[in-house]
Amino acid sequence: MRHTFRLILLCCCCCLIILLPTLCHTQPSCQTPDKNVGQCVHFSHCRFVLSQYAMYKEHMPPAIMRFLQRARCRPKVDGYHLCCELKDVIPASANSKFK
DSSP: OHHHHHHHHHHHHHHHHHHHHHHHTOOOEEEOTTSOEEEEEEGGGBHHHHHHHHHHTTOOOHHHHHHHHHTBOSOGGGOOEEEEEGGGBOOGGGGGGGO
């Protein structure tokens, strides 16, 4: 009886560990071009990108454009996702106007 309880508890813990990221809809972690910890998000969920666009509009300096290209973390078919530093990630609920 006690062995069965431990086995069930172990199975439940394993399932949670495997399924929790999917259940929480978390984005994968990544490393920014500056070697900082980041999160792979759509560009509209990254304060850094939005602030750069607000500052330069379509005349973004080549150095920033190269940085953004190196930050890409998904194929183009998924939209423009980049590795955004954690402090700059905008939660999806706070950015629903972009959907």
